[in-house]
Amino acid sequence: MPPAAACVTMAAPVTRRTLMSKPTDAAKLDRVVAQARRDAEKRDQGYREQALKIYPWVCGRCARTFTHANVRELTVHHRDHNHDHNPPDGSNWELLCLYCHDNEHQRELEAAGQAGGGGQKHVSATHNPFADLKSRLKR
Ligand SMILES: [Zn+2]
Numbered sequence: 001m002p003p004a005a006a007c008v009t010m011a012a013p014v015t016r017r018t019l020m021s022k023p024t025d026a027a028k029l030d031r032v033v034a035q036a037r038r039d040a041e042k043r044d045q046g047y048r049e050q051a052l053k054i055y056p057w058v059c060g061r062c063a064r065t066f067t068h069a070n071v072r073e074l075t076v077h078h079r080d081h082n083h084d085h086n087p088p089d090g091s092n093w094e095l096l097c098l099y100c101h102d103n104e105h106q107r108e109l110e111a112a113g114q115a116g117g118g119g120q121k122h123v124s125a126t127h128n129p130f131a132d133l134k135s136r137l138k139r
């Protein structure tokens with residue numbers, strides 16, 4: 001009978017290698033900063049992802065449909081134009097393709113210009129980076 005080669009299990013007792021249990025202040029700060037950055041990104045990305053989850057990927061104006069391949073061209077419009085107003089039920093969101101979204105804000109600009117004497121024009125223009133381009137193309 002050969003000696004049992006089975007007694008391998010005595011090898012390495014698990015030593016306490018819990019170096020991570022005492023993070024330095026710098027590491028902690030790094031984590032906090034990283035977390036804050038993630039939170040900020042989440043806030044920006046959050047409503048878009050939510051809206052894409054809630055609504056079918058169809059432009060609310062021209063009914064163009066979207067897939068994962070081109071969903072980047074599908075944007076989230078805020079019905080009341082307040083990007084900080086993001087009710088979780090999605091009632092302030094509308095999915096629009098880039099072009100219709102552009103049109104939507106362009107109409108808003110024109111309506112504001114006719115009604116209000118154009119005083120707030122550049123305020124709205126900062127909200128919509130395409131607006132200026134569009135009006136220049138029109139000329
Ligand atoms: Zn569209």
Ligand SMILES: [Zn+2]
Pocket residue numbers: 076077078081101104105
């Ligand atoms: Zn919009």
